[in-house]
Amino acid sequence: MRFVDFFNALLEGKVIGQKCGDCGSYTCPPKATCDNCGSRNLEAVELSGKGVIRTFTTTYVAPSGYTNEAPYTVAMVELDEGPWIVGRIDLPNEEIEKFGQDLIGARVSVYGKEFPTEPFYPDKKRRVVPMFRLEG
């Protein structure tokens, strides 16, 4: 599958990964080879779109081109099928500071959000970021 399909699906609230026909494990985002065994025998599948926050960090001083988005919090989420993906936590910064370390282990669902600019790739018209919304 094409990498762009992953982002298009995210905008529809779906997380597409790949299931390995050799070892049965899942790879996400899509790659040419299985993260676990290196096989190219991969089939695109829709994942649950749910997972758990494993770690996160908040950026208060953003790099050039992203300053209007700060503060923002980037997290690594372990999807229920196993792969870890990187995205942003969809909460105002005050909420994130209130939760603090309690965010680690929190269950989230994944969707995609489109940002209007891609500062370092001017020919790219949009940037889709995986977003993590707390469940419950």
Ligand SMILES: [Zn+2]
């Ligand atoms: Zn495999």
